[in-house]
Amino acid sequence: MEMLWHHGVAAIFSGPGSDHPGSFLRIHLGSVCGGAQAMQCQRCEKTATFHITELTGGKPEEVHLCKDCAREYLTQTEGEESPSAPNLASALAQQLVVGQAASELARLDQRACPVCGITFFEFRSTGRLGCPHDYVFFENELNPLILNIHGEVQHTGKRPVHFSGDTDEQTNLIRLRREMKEAVKDEKYEQASQLRDEIRRIEAAAAEARRPPGDG
Amino acid sequence: MNIDELTRSPGEWLKGSGPESDIVMSSRIRLARNLADFAFVGRLSRGDLSSIRDLVRARLVEGGQCDHWMYFDVEALDDLERQLFVERQLISREHAEAEGPRAVAVCADERASLMINEEDHLRVQVMHSGLDLESAWEHINAIDDEIEAHVTYAFKERLGYLTACPTNVGTGMRVSVMLHLPALVITRQIERVFRSLQKISLAVRGLYGEGSQAMGDFYQISNQITLGRSEQELVRQVGDVVPVIIQYERQAREALVREGRKTLLDRVSRAYGILRTAQKISSEETMHLLSSVRMGVNLGLIGDLEIATLNELFLRTQPAHLQRLSGSVLDTADRNIERARYLRHKLGGDGDSESE
Helix, strand or coil, rough: CCHHHHHHCCEEEEEECCCCCCCCCEEECCCCCCCCCCCCCCCCCCCEEEEEEECCEEEEEEEEHHHHHHHHHHHHHHCCCCCCCCHHHHHHHHHHHHHHCCCHHHHHCCECCCCCCCHHHHHHHHHHCCCCHHHHCCHHHHHHHHHHHCCCCCCCCCCCCCCCCHHHHHHHHHHHHHHHHHHCCCCCCHHHHHHHHHHHHHHHHHHHHHHCCCCC | CCHHHHCCCCCCHHHCCCCCCCCCEEEEEEEEEECCCCCCHHHHCCHHHHHHHHHHHHHHHHCCCCEEEEEEEHHCCHHHHHHHHHHHCCCCCHHHHCHHHHHCEECCCEEEEECCCCCEEEEEEEEEECCCCCHHHHHHHHHHHHCCCCEEEEEECEEEEEEHHHHEEEEEEEEEEEEHHHHHCCCCCCCHHHHHHCCCCCEEEECEEECCHHHHHHEEEEECCCCCCCCCHHHHHHHHHHHHHHHHHHHHHHHHHHHHHHHHHHHHHHHHHHHHHHHCCCCCHHHHHHHHHHHHHHCCCCCCCHHHHHHHHHHCCCHHHHHHHHCCCCCCCHHHHHHHHHHHHCCCCCCCCCCC
Protein backbone atom coordinates (compact mmCIF):
# COMPACT_ATOMS: atom_id res chain seq x y z
CA MET A 1 0.00 0.00 0.00
CA GLU A 2 2.85 2.27 0.89
CA MET A 3 4.33 1.59 -2.50
CA LEU A 4 1.12 2.56 -4.19
CA TRP A 5 0.84 5.74 -2.20
CA HIS A 6 4.45 6.56 -2.92
CA HIS A 7 3.94 6.29 -6.60
CA GLY A 8 1.14 8.78 -6.36
CA VAL A 9 -1.88 7.16 -7.77
CA ALA A 10 -4.35 9.15 -9.77
CA ALA A 11 -5.97 12.30 -8.63
CA ILE A 12 -7.85 13.91 -5.83
CA PHE A 13 -10.15 16.83 -5.90
CA SER A 14 -11.83 19.05 -3.45
CA GLY A 15 -14.27 21.89 -3.74
CA PRO A 16 -13.68 25.33 -2.32
CA GLY A 17 -16.99 25.29 -0.49
CA SER A 18 -20.67 25.52 -1.11
CA ASP A 19 -20.45 29.12 -2.30
CA HIS A 20 -19.14 27.91 -5.61
CA PRO A 21 -20.78 24.61 -6.40
CA GLY A 22 -19.32 22.98 -9.44
CA SER A 23 -15.99 24.79 -9.34
CA PHE A 24 -13.29 22.38 -8.32
CA LEU A 25 -9.92 22.57 -6.80
CA ARG A 26 -8.23 19.65 -8.46
CA ILE A 27 -5.11 18.01 -7.23
CA HIS A 28 -3.30 15.68 -9.57
CA LEU A 29 -0.88 13.25 -8.12
CA GLY A 30 1.36 11.89 -10.77
CA SER A 31 4.26 9.53 -10.30
CA VAL A 32 7.59 10.27 -11.86
CA CYS A 33 8.52 7.38 -13.97
CA GLY A 34 10.47 6.85 -17.10
CA GLY A 35 11.68 9.91 -18.89
CA ALA A 36 10.43 12.54 -16.47
CA GLN A 37 13.12 15.02 -15.57
CA ALA A 38 14.25 14.93 -11.92
CA MET A 39 12.95 17.99 -10.17
CA GLN A 40 13.64 19.32 -6.71
CA CYS A 41 10.91 19.60 -4.10
CA GLN A 42 9.72 23.18 -3.66
CA ARG A 43 9.85 22.85 0.12
CA CYS A 44 12.98 20.83 0.79
CA GLU A 45 16.01 19.42 -1.02
CA LYS A 46 14.65 16.02 -1.90
CA THR A 47 13.51 15.02 -5.34
CA ALA A 48 9.96 15.96 -6.17
CA THR A 49 7.93 12.83 -6.91
CA PHE A 50 4.51 14.44 -6.67
CA HIS A 51 3.35 16.92 -9.26
CA ILE A 52 0.18 18.56 -8.12
CA THR A 53 -1.99 20.72 -10.30
CA GLU A 54 -4.34 23.05 -8.50
CA LEU A 55 -7.23 24.31 -10.54
CA THR A 56 -9.04 27.08 -8.75
CA GLY A 57 -11.29 29.31 -10.79
CA GLY A 58 -9.86 27.87 -13.97
CA LYS A 59 -6.28 29.03 -13.42
CA PRO A 60 -3.95 26.04 -13.06
CA GLU A 61 -1.04 26.20 -10.67
CA GLU A 62 1.67 23.56 -10.44
CA VAL A 63 3.20 22.40 -7.19
CA HIS A 64 6.16 20.01 -7.14
CA LEU A 65 6.83 18.19 -3.90
CA CYS A 66 8.61 15.18 -2.46
CA LYS A 67 6.65 12.40 -0.82
CA ASP A 68 6.80 13.80 2.72
CA CYS A 69 6.03 17.38 1.79
CA ALA A 70 3.21 16.25 -0.50
CA ARG A 71 1.69 14.31 2.34
CA GLU A 72 1.88 17.35 4.59
CA TYR A 73 0.51 19.58 1.86
CA LEU A 74 -2.44 17.30 1.26
CA THR A 75 -3.11 16.82 4.96
CA GLN A 76 -3.36 20.57 5.32
CA THR A 77 -5.79 20.71 2.48
CA GLU A 78 -7.96 18.03 3.93
CA GLY A 79 -7.74 19.45 7.45
CA GLU A 80 -9.70 22.53 6.46
CA GLU A 81 -13.13 22.42 7.93
CA SER A 82 -15.75 23.54 5.54
CA PRO A 83 -19.47 23.70 5.96
CA SER A 84 -21.46 20.96 4.34
CA ALA A 85 -25.20 21.23 3.97
CA PRO A 86 -26.55 21.08 7.51
CA ASN A 87 -28.90 18.33 8.47
CA LEU A 88 -32.25 19.01 10.02
CA ALA A 89 -31.18 18.40 13.60
CA SER A 90 -28.25 20.79 13.49
CA ALA A 91 -30.27 23.39 11.60
CA LEU A 92 -32.99 23.19 14.22
CA ALA A 93 -30.52 23.36 17.06
CA GLN A 94 -28.76 26.33 15.54
CA GLN A 95 -31.97 28.20 14.89
CA LEU A 96 -33.12 27.72 18.45
CA VAL A 97 -29.83 28.73 19.97
CA VAL A 98 -29.67 31.87 17.85
CA GLY A 99 -33.22 33.00 18.33
CA GLN A 100 -35.28 32.40 21.33
CA ALA A 101 -35.23 33.02 25.02
CA ALA A 102 -36.51 30.12 27.07
CA SER A 103 -39.88 31.68 27.78
CA GLU A 104 -40.34 32.52 24.14
CA LEU A 105 -39.47 28.97 23.12
CA ALA A 106 -41.89 27.55 25.67
CA ARG A 107 -44.66 29.72 24.22
CA LEU A 108 -43.70 28.73 20.67
CA ASP A 109 -43.69 25.04 21.58
CA GLN A 110 -47.32 25.28 22.70
CA ARG A 111 -48.56 26.57 19.34
CA ALA A 112 -50.67 23.92 17.62
CA CYS A 113 -51.70 23.73 13.97
CA PRO A 114 -55.48 24.21 13.77
CA VAL A 115 -55.72 21.68 10.95
CA CYS A 116 -53.75 18.63 12.16
CA GLY A 117 -53.21 19.57 15.82
CA ILE A 118 -49.42 19.08 15.85
CA THR A 119 -47.53 21.40 18.23
CA PHE A 120 -44.24 23.01 17.36
CA PHE A 121 -42.72 21.02 20.21
CA GLU A 122 -43.82 17.77 18.55
CA PHE A 123 -42.26 18.88 15.29
CA ARG A 124 -39.04 19.78 17.09
CA SER A 125 -38.94 16.40 18.79
CA THR A 126 -39.63 14.28 15.72
CA GLY A 127 -38.37 16.41 12.83
CA ARG A 128 -41.58 15.61 10.97
CA LEU A 129 -44.46 17.96 10.25
CA GLY A 130 -48.08 16.95 10.72
CA CYS A 131 -49.79 18.18 7.57
CA PRO A 132 -49.27 20.45 4.53
CA HIS A 133 -50.91 23.36 6.36
CA ASP A 134 -48.01 23.41 8.87
CA TYR A 135 -45.94 25.14 6.21
CA VAL A 136 -48.46 28.00 6.40
CA PHE A 137 -49.17 27.96 10.12
CA PHE A 138 -45.52 27.68 11.22
CA GLU A 139 -44.23 29.78 8.33
CA ASN A 140 -42.27 32.23 10.49
CA GLU A 141 -40.52 29.43 12.35
CA LEU A 142 -39.92 27.24 9.30
CA ASN A 143 -38.62 29.89 6.92
CA PRO A 144 -35.22 30.39 8.58
CA LEU A 145 -34.92 26.63 9.00
CA ILE A 146 -35.65 26.01 5.31
CA LEU A 147 -33.23 28.74 4.30
CA ASN A 148 -30.58 27.14 6.50
CA ILE A 149 -31.10 23.69 4.97
CA HIS A 150 -31.52 24.61 1.32
CA GLY A 151 -30.00 28.07 1.01
CA GLU A 152 -33.19 29.06 -0.81
CA VAL A 153 -36.84 29.71 0.04
CA GLN A 154 -38.40 29.71 -3.43
CA HIS A 155 -39.33 26.62 -5.44
CA THR A 156 -38.21 26.79 -9.06
CA GLY A 157 -38.93 23.25 -10.23
CA LYS A 158 -41.93 21.57 -11.81
CA ARG A 159 -45.51 22.12 -10.76
CA PRO A 160 -48.44 19.75 -10.91
CA VAL A 161 -50.08 19.78 -14.34
CA HIS A 162 -53.56 20.07 -12.88
CA PHE A 163 -52.70 22.44 -10.05
CA SER A 164 -55.41 25.03 -9.55
CA GLY A 165 -53.57 27.08 -6.93
CA ASP A 166 -56.30 26.43 -4.42
CA THR A 167 -56.11 23.53 -1.99
CA ASP A 168 -58.27 25.06 0.78
CA GLU A 169 -60.90 22.41 0.25
CA GLN A 170 -58.33 19.63 0.73
CA THR A 171 -56.95 21.31 3.83
CA ASN A 172 -60.48 21.51 5.13
CA LEU A 173 -60.80 17.74 4.67
CA ILE A 174 -57.77 17.14 6.87
CA ARG A 175 -59.33 19.23 9.63
CA LEU A 176 -62.75 17.56 9.27
CA ARG A 177 -61.22 14.07 9.44
CA ARG A 178 -59.42 14.99 12.64
CA GLU A 179 -62.57 16.50 14.14
CA MET A 180 -64.53 13.40 13.25
CA LYS A 181 -61.97 11.19 14.98
CA GLU A 182 -62.11 13.35 18.08
CA ALA A 183 -65.91 13.30 18.06
CA VAL A 184 -65.88 9.50 17.95
CA LYS A 185 -63.37 9.41 20.78
CA ASP A 186 -65.58 11.71 22.86
CA GLU A 187 -68.59 9.55 21.98
CA LYS A 188 -70.30 12.47 20.22
CA TYR A 189 -71.70 10.19 17.57
CA GLU A 190 -74.24 12.56 16.10
CA GLN A 191 -71.59 15.18 15.48
CA ALA A 192 -69.28 12.50 14.06
CA SER A 193 -71.89 11.35 11.59
CA GLN A 194 -72.52 14.93 10.43
CA LEU A 195 -68.80 15.36 9.90
CA ARG A 196 -68.62 12.08 8.00
CA ASP A 197 -71.39 13.23 5.66
CA GLU A 198 -69.63 16.50 5.03
CA ILE A 199 -66.34 14.72 4.28
CA ARG A 200 -68.09 12.42 1.81
CA ARG A 201 -69.81 15.35 0.13
CA ILE A 202 -66.51 17.15 -0.40
CA GLU A 203 -64.76 13.99 -1.57
CA ALA A 204 -67.53 13.25 -4.07
CA ALA A 205 -67.42 16.81 -5.41
CA ALA A 206 -63.66 16.61 -5.80
CA ALA A 207 -63.90 13.28 -7.61
CA GLU A 208 -66.53 14.74 -9.92
CA ALA A 209 -64.34 17.77 -10.69
CA ARG A 210 -61.42 15.48 -11.60
CA ARG A 211 -63.39 13.35 -14.00
CA PRO A 212 -62.47 14.20 -17.58
CA PRO A 213 -65.36 15.43 -19.76
CA GLY A 214 -67.34 12.69 -21.45
CA ASP A 215 -66.20 10.01 -19.00
CA GLY A 216 -69.35 8.13 -17.97
CA MET B 1 -45.00 -11.85 -11.15
CA ASN B 2 -44.87 -13.08 -7.58
CA ILE B 3 -42.11 -12.82 -4.98
CA ASP B 4 -40.43 -16.05 -6.10
CA GLU B 5 -40.13 -14.81 -9.66
CA LEU B 6 -38.90 -11.48 -8.39
CA THR B 7 -36.21 -13.25 -6.34
CA ARG B 8 -34.90 -15.03 -9.40
CA SER B 9 -34.94 -12.04 -11.76
CA PRO B 10 -31.66 -10.16 -12.14
CA GLY B 11 -32.82 -6.76 -10.86
CA GLU B 12 -32.33 -3.56 -12.80
CA TRP B 13 -29.45 -2.12 -10.82
CA LEU B 14 -27.35 -5.25 -11.16
CA LYS B 15 -27.85 -5.84 -14.86
CA GLY B 16 -24.42 -4.48 -15.59
CA SER B 17 -25.59 -2.65 -18.69
CA GLY B 18 -25.82 1.01 -19.66
CA PRO B 19 -23.19 3.72 -20.02
CA GLU B 20 -20.05 3.48 -17.84
CA SER B 21 -21.40 0.30 -16.28
CA ASP B 22 -17.95 -0.94 -15.22
CA ILE B 23 -18.06 1.76 -12.54
CA VAL B 24 -21.62 3.09 -12.44
CA MET B 25 -24.05 0.47 -11.20
CA SER B 26 -27.25 2.47 -11.39
CA SER B 27 -28.86 5.87 -11.70
CA ARG B 28 -31.76 6.43 -9.38
CA ILE B 29 -34.26 9.23 -8.85
CA ARG B 30 -36.99 9.41 -6.26
CA LEU B 31 -39.79 11.90 -5.75
CA ALA B 32 -41.55 12.53 -2.43
CA ARG B 33 -45.22 13.38 -2.85
CA ASN B 34 -48.17 13.85 -0.50
CA LEU B 35 -51.88 13.99 -1.07
CA ALA B 36 -53.37 17.40 -0.30
CA ASP B 37 -56.38 16.09 1.59
CA PHE B 38 -54.65 13.96 4.24
CA ALA B 39 -52.35 14.80 7.15
CA PHE B 40 -48.79 13.47 6.77
CA VAL B 41 -48.20 9.78 7.50
CA GLY B 42 -47.09 10.25 11.13
CA ARG B 43 -50.42 11.86 12.10
CA LEU B 44 -52.74 9.38 10.44
CA SER B 45 -54.90 6.63 11.92
CA ARG B 46 -54.86 3.08 10.59
CA GLY B 47 -58.12 3.84 8.83
CA ASP B 48 -56.67 6.85 7.00
CA LEU B 49 -53.50 4.98 6.07
CA SER B 50 -55.60 2.15 4.65
CA SER B 51 -57.69 4.66 2.69
CA ILE B 52 -54.59 6.16 1.09
CA ARG B 53 -53.12 2.74 0.32
CA ASP B 54 -56.36 1.56 -1.30
CA LEU B 55 -56.99 4.81 -3.12
CA VAL B 56 -53.53 4.87 -4.66
CA ARG B 57 -53.79 1.22 -5.59
CA ALA B 58 -57.14 1.78 -7.29
CA ARG B 59 -55.87 4.82 -9.21
CA LEU B 60 -52.66 3.09 -10.22
CA VAL B 61 -54.52 0.49 -12.17
CA GLU B 62 -55.79 3.31 -14.38
CA GLY B 63 -52.26 4.57 -15.04
CA GLY B 64 -50.47 3.78 -18.28
CA GLN B 65 -46.79 4.52 -17.65
CA CYS B 66 -46.15 1.00 -16.47
CA ASP B 67 -47.71 -1.95 -18.29
CA HIS B 68 -48.24 -3.78 -15.09
CA TRP B 69 -47.72 -2.64 -11.53
CA MET B 70 -47.14 -5.53 -9.16
CA TYR B 71 -48.69 -4.57 -5.89
CA PHE B 72 -47.46 -5.84 -2.52
CA ASP B 73 -49.08 -5.18 0.83
CA VAL B 74 -45.94 -4.63 2.90
CA GLU B 75 -47.79 -5.02 6.19
CA ALA B 76 -48.86 -8.52 5.14
CA LEU B 77 -45.37 -9.65 4.09
CA ASP B 78 -43.14 -11.56 6.51
CA ASP B 79 -39.79 -10.20 7.65
CA LEU B 80 -37.80 -12.18 5.11
CA GLU B 81 -39.95 -10.99 2.22
CA ARG B 82 -39.64 -7.37 3.34
CA GLN B 83 -35.89 -7.78 3.58
CA LEU B 84 -35.89 -9.14 0.05
CA PHE B 85 -37.40 -5.90 -1.23
CA VAL B 86 -34.81 -3.92 0.71
CA GLU B 87 -31.98 -5.96 -0.81
CA ARG B 88 -33.39 -5.27 -4.26
CA GLN B 89 -33.56 -1.56 -3.40
CA LEU B 90 -37.27 -1.48 -4.10
CA ILE B 91 -38.19 -0.28 -0.61
CA SER B 92 -36.27 1.51 2.13
CA ARG B 93 -35.17 -0.12 5.34
CA GLU B 94 -37.55 2.26 7.15
CA HIS B 95 -40.47 1.11 5.03
CA ALA B 96 -39.63 -2.52 5.80
CA GLU B 97 -39.36 -1.94 9.53
CA ALA B 98 -42.29 0.47 9.98
CA GLU B 99 -45.73 -0.50 11.24
CA GLY B 100 -49.22 0.06 9.93
CA PRO B 101 -50.92 -0.10 6.52
CA ARG B 102 -48.33 0.44 3.81
CA ALA B 103 -47.51 -0.99 0.42
CA VAL B 104 -45.15 -1.04 -2.53
CA ALA B 105 -46.00 -1.20 -6.20
CA VAL B 106 -43.27 -2.42 -8.52
CA CYS B 107 -43.22 -2.08 -12.27
CA ALA B 108 -42.65 -5.47 -13.90
CA ASP B 109 -39.15 -4.60 -15.14
CA GLU B 110 -38.26 -3.23 -11.66
CA ARG B 111 -37.20 0.09 -13.17
CA ALA B 112 -39.96 1.87 -11.28
CA SER B 113 -41.41 1.40 -7.85
CA LEU B 114 -43.80 3.28 -5.64
CA MET B 115 -43.79 3.15 -1.85
CA ILE B 116 -47.13 4.03 -0.28
CA ASN B 117 -47.18 5.45 3.28
CA GLU B 118 -43.45 5.65 3.81
CA GLU B 119 -42.33 8.95 5.36
CA ASP B 120 -44.48 10.63 2.72
CA HIS B 121 -47.71 9.28 1.24
CA LEU B 122 -45.90 8.49 -1.98
CA ARG B 123 -42.28 7.85 -2.76
CA VAL B 124 -41.85 7.24 -6.46
CA GLN B 125 -38.56 5.73 -7.59
CA VAL B 126 -37.00 5.06 -10.96
CA MET B 127 -33.78 3.13 -11.31
CA HIS B 128 -31.85 2.61 -14.55
CA SER B 129 -28.70 0.59 -15.11
CA GLY B 130 -25.47 2.50 -15.68
CA LEU B 131 -25.13 6.27 -15.91
CA ASP B 132 -28.48 7.26 -17.31
CA LEU B 133 -29.84 10.15 -15.24
CA GLU B 134 -31.50 12.13 -18.01
CA SER B 135 -33.70 9.31 -19.20
CA ALA B 136 -34.37 8.31 -15.59
CA TRP B 137 -35.68 11.85 -15.04
CA GLU B 138 -37.88 11.69 -18.13
CA HIS B 139 -39.18 8.33 -16.97
CA ILE B 140 -40.06 9.42 -13.43
CA ASN B 141 -41.44 12.76 -14.60
CA ALA B 142 -43.94 10.90 -16.78
CA ILE B 143 -44.93 8.57 -13.95
CA ASP B 144 -45.37 11.55 -11.64
CA ASP B 145 -47.65 13.27 -14.17
CA GLU B 146 -49.61 10.08 -14.58
CA ILE B 147 -50.22 9.71 -10.85
CA GLU B 148 -50.99 13.38 -10.53
CA ALA B 149 -53.77 13.06 -13.07
CA HIS B 150 -55.63 11.00 -10.48
CA VAL B 151 -54.83 12.67 -7.15
CA THR B 152 -54.30 16.21 -5.82
CA TYR B 153 -50.77 16.71 -4.54
CA ALA B 154 -49.90 18.94 -1.59
CA PHE B 155 -48.19 21.83 -3.40
CA LYS B 156 -47.60 25.55 -2.84
CA GLU B 157 -46.33 28.04 -5.38
CA ARG B 158 -43.56 29.25 -3.09
CA LEU B 159 -42.36 26.02 -1.49
CA GLY B 160 -43.23 23.49 -4.18
CA TYR B 161 -44.16 19.94 -3.18
CA LEU B 162 -44.82 19.81 0.55
CA THR B 163 -43.18 16.96 2.43
CA ALA B 164 -43.30 15.62 5.98
CA CYS B 165 -39.68 16.61 6.51
CA PRO B 166 -38.56 20.12 5.48
CA THR B 167 -35.31 18.64 4.12
CA ASN B 168 -37.26 17.28 1.13
CA VAL B 169 -39.54 20.24 0.40
CA GLY B 170 -39.52 21.85 -3.06
CA THR B 171 -38.82 19.29 -5.74
CA GLY B 172 -39.04 16.40 -3.27
CA MET B 173 -36.34 14.93 -5.46
CA ARG B 174 -33.31 12.83 -4.62
CA VAL B 175 -30.99 12.02 -7.51
CA SER B 176 -28.45 9.34 -6.77
CA VAL B 177 -25.84 7.42 -8.65
CA MET B 178 -24.36 4.21 -7.32
CA LEU B 179 -20.68 3.78 -8.04
CA HIS B 180 -18.27 0.89 -7.60
CA LEU B 181 -15.00 2.47 -6.44
CA PRO B 182 -12.61 -0.28 -5.31
CA ALA B 183 -9.44 1.36 -6.64
CA LEU B 184 -10.11 4.64 -4.82
CA VAL B 185 -10.61 2.58 -1.65
CA ILE B 186 -7.39 0.58 -2.15
CA THR B 187 -5.38 3.73 -2.83
CA ARG B 188 -6.98 5.43 0.20
CA GLN B 189 -8.28 8.38 -1.76
CA ILE B 190 -11.93 7.73 -1.15
CA GLU B 191 -12.22 9.79 2.04
CA ARG B 192 -10.90 12.86 0.31
CA VAL B 193 -13.29 12.42 -2.56
CA PHE B 194 -16.14 12.27 -0.07
CA ARG B 195 -15.11 15.34 1.81
CA SER B 196 -14.93 17.18 -1.49
CA LEU B 197 -18.41 16.07 -2.42
CA GLN B 198 -19.78 17.16 0.93
CA LYS B 199 -18.36 20.60 0.32
CA ILE B 200 -20.53 20.96 -2.75
CA SER B 201 -23.62 19.76 -0.86
CA LEU B 202 -23.64 16.24 -2.20
CA ALA B 203 -24.19 13.32 0.15
CA VAL B 204 -22.32 10.04 0.06
CA ARG B 205 -23.88 6.88 1.42
CA GLY B 206 -23.21 3.18 1.32
CA LEU B 207 -25.06 0.56 -0.68
CA TYR B 208 -28.24 0.58 1.38
CA GLY B 209 -28.58 4.24 2.15
CA GLU B 210 -28.19 6.26 5.26
CA GLY B 211 -26.08 4.72 7.95
CA SER B 212 -25.15 1.65 5.97
CA GLN B 213 -21.54 0.58 5.56
CA ALA B 214 -19.98 0.92 2.16
CA MET B 215 -20.29 -2.79 1.51
CA GLY B 216 -18.48 -4.07 -1.54
CA ASP B 217 -16.99 -0.62 -2.23
CA PHE B 218 -20.35 0.61 -3.50
CA TYR B 219 -21.13 4.25 -2.88
CA GLN B 220 -24.19 6.34 -3.62
CA ILE B 221 -23.77 10.00 -4.40
CA SER B 222 -26.84 12.19 -4.15
CA ASN B 223 -28.08 15.75 -3.82
CA GLN B 224 -28.98 17.10 -0.38
CA ILE B 225 -30.67 20.32 -1.41
CA THR B 226 -34.16 19.94 -2.87
CA LEU B 227 -35.47 23.53 -2.94
CA GLY B 228 -34.57 26.47 -5.16
CA ARG B 229 -33.22 24.40 -8.05
CA SER B 230 -35.15 22.84 -10.86
CA GLU B 231 -35.23 19.08 -11.33
CA GLN B 232 -33.00 19.43 -14.40
CA GLU B 233 -30.49 21.43 -12.37
CA LEU B 234 -30.42 18.75 -9.67
CA VAL B 235 -29.90 16.06 -12.31
CA ARG B 236 -27.02 18.12 -13.70
CA GLN B 237 -25.52 18.79 -10.27
CA VAL B 238 -25.12 15.08 -9.62
CA GLY B 239 -24.58 14.15 -13.27
CA ASP B 240 -21.70 16.59 -13.73
CA VAL B 241 -19.65 15.29 -10.84
CA VAL B 242 -19.97 11.60 -11.71
CA PRO B 243 -17.66 11.66 -14.78
CA VAL B 244 -14.99 13.31 -12.62
CA ILE B 245 -15.16 10.51 -10.06
CA ILE B 246 -15.25 7.90 -12.83
CA GLN B 247 -12.09 9.43 -14.27
CA TYR B 248 -10.35 9.26 -10.87
CA GLU B 249 -11.41 5.67 -10.33
CA ARG B 250 -10.11 4.75 -13.79
CA GLN B 251 -6.83 6.54 -13.17
CA ALA B 252 -6.47 4.77 -9.83
CA ARG B 253 -7.13 1.43 -11.54
CA GLU B 254 -4.63 2.15 -14.29
CA ALA B 255 -2.04 3.18 -11.74
CA LEU B 256 -2.65 0.00 -9.75
CA VAL B 257 -2.06 -2.04 -12.88
CA ARG B 258 0.94 -0.01 -13.95
CA GLU B 259 2.68 0.25 -10.61
CA GLY B 260 1.78 -3.01 -8.99
CA ARG B 261 0.33 -5.44 -11.47
CA LYS B 262 1.55 -8.51 -9.56
CA THR B 263 0.19 -7.15 -6.27
CA LEU B 264 -3.16 -6.44 -7.86
CA LEU B 265 -3.31 -9.76 -9.68
CA ASP B 266 -2.48 -11.51 -6.41
CA ARG B 267 -5.25 -9.67 -4.60
CA VAL B 268 -7.83 -10.42 -7.28
CA SER B 269 -6.77 -14.07 -7.66
CA ARG B 270 -6.85 -14.70 -3.91
CA ALA B 271 -10.32 -13.17 -3.71
CA TYR B 272 -11.51 -15.36 -6.57
CA GLY B 273 -9.85 -18.39 -4.99
CA ILE B 274 -11.58 -17.90 -1.64
CA LEU B 275 -14.96 -17.36 -3.26
CA ARG B 276 -14.56 -20.59 -5.27
CA THR B 277 -13.43 -22.75 -2.39
CA ALA B 278 -14.63 -21.38 0.95
CA GLN B 279 -16.85 -23.63 3.06
CA LYS B 280 -18.25 -20.86 5.29
CA ILE B 281 -18.40 -17.20 4.35
CA SER B 282 -20.14 -14.12 5.74
CA SER B 283 -22.06 -11.59 3.68
CA GLU B 284 -19.50 -8.86 4.40
CA GLU B 285 -16.53 -10.97 3.31
CA THR B 286 -18.41 -12.04 0.21
CA MET B 287 -19.12 -8.44 -0.78
CA HIS B 288 -15.53 -7.47 -0.11
CA LEU B 289 -14.11 -10.29 -2.23
CA LEU B 290 -16.66 -9.94 -5.01
CA SER B 291 -15.64 -6.29 -5.23
CA SER B 292 -12.02 -7.24 -5.93
CA VAL B 293 -13.04 -9.87 -8.45
CA ARG B 294 -15.39 -7.42 -10.17
CA MET B 295 -12.56 -4.96 -10.62
CA GLY B 296 -10.33 -7.81 -11.81
CA VAL B 297 -12.82 -8.77 -14.49
CA ASN B 298 -13.19 -5.16 -15.61
CA LEU B 299 -9.40 -4.88 -15.90
CA GLY B 300 -9.15 -8.11 -17.86
CA LEU B 301 -7.25 -9.90 -15.10
CA ILE B 302 -9.87 -12.65 -14.93
CA GLY B 303 -11.07 -13.88 -18.26
CA ASP B 304 -13.75 -16.49 -17.70
CA LEU B 305 -16.34 -14.55 -15.75
CA GLU B 306 -19.21 -12.31 -16.83
CA ILE B 307 -19.89 -9.04 -15.00
CA ALA B 308 -23.60 -9.86 -15.04
CA THR B 309 -22.86 -13.10 -13.15
CA LEU B 310 -20.88 -11.22 -10.54
CA ASN B 311 -23.52 -8.54 -10.16
CA GLU B 312 -26.08 -11.27 -9.62
CA LEU B 313 -23.91 -12.79 -6.88
CA PHE B 314 -23.77 -9.47 -5.04
CA LEU B 315 -27.54 -9.65 -4.71
CA ARG B 316 -28.18 -13.35 -4.29
CA THR B 317 -25.65 -13.92 -1.53
CA GLN B 318 -27.44 -11.43 0.70
CA PRO B 319 -29.37 -12.94 3.61
CA ALA B 320 -32.96 -12.72 2.38
CA HIS B 321 -32.19 -13.75 -1.20
CA LEU B 322 -30.02 -16.62 -0.02
CA GLN B 323 -32.73 -17.97 2.25
CA ARG B 324 -35.47 -17.48 -0.28
CA LEU B 325 -33.47 -19.28 -2.98
CA SER B 326 -32.53 -22.13 -0.67
CA GLY B 327 -36.16 -22.44 0.36
CA SER B 328 -35.49 -22.40 4.08
CA VAL B 329 -35.03 -20.03 6.98
CA LEU B 330 -31.40 -20.19 8.10
CA ASP B 331 -29.53 -18.75 11.06
CA THR B 332 -26.28 -16.85 10.53
CA ALA B 333 -24.03 -19.91 10.80
CA ASP B 334 -26.11 -21.93 8.35
CA ARG B 335 -26.35 -18.96 6.01
CA ASN B 336 -22.56 -18.76 5.89
CA ILE B 337 -22.40 -22.43 4.88
CA GLU B 338 -25.18 -22.06 2.32
CA ARG B 339 -23.60 -18.89 0.92
CA ALA B 340 -20.26 -20.65 0.43
CA ARG B 341 -22.01 -23.59 -1.23
CA TYR B 342 -23.91 -21.27 -3.55
CA LEU B 343 -20.73 -19.38 -4.50
CA ARG B 344 -18.78 -22.58 -5.22
CA HIS B 345 -21.66 -23.79 -7.36
CA LYS B 346 -21.99 -20.52 -9.30
CA LEU B 347 -18.27 -19.95 -9.76
CA GLY B 348 -17.50 -23.54 -10.68
CA GLY B 349 -15.21 -23.98 -7.72
CA ASP B 350 -13.83 -27.19 -6.27
CA GLY B 351 -14.28 -28.87 -2.93
CA ASP B 352 -18.01 -29.23 -3.19
CA SER B 353 -18.07 -32.96 -2.53
CA GLU B 354 -19.17 -32.74 1.08
CA SER B 355 -22.39 -30.84 0.63
CA GLU B 356 -23.66 -32.30 -2.63
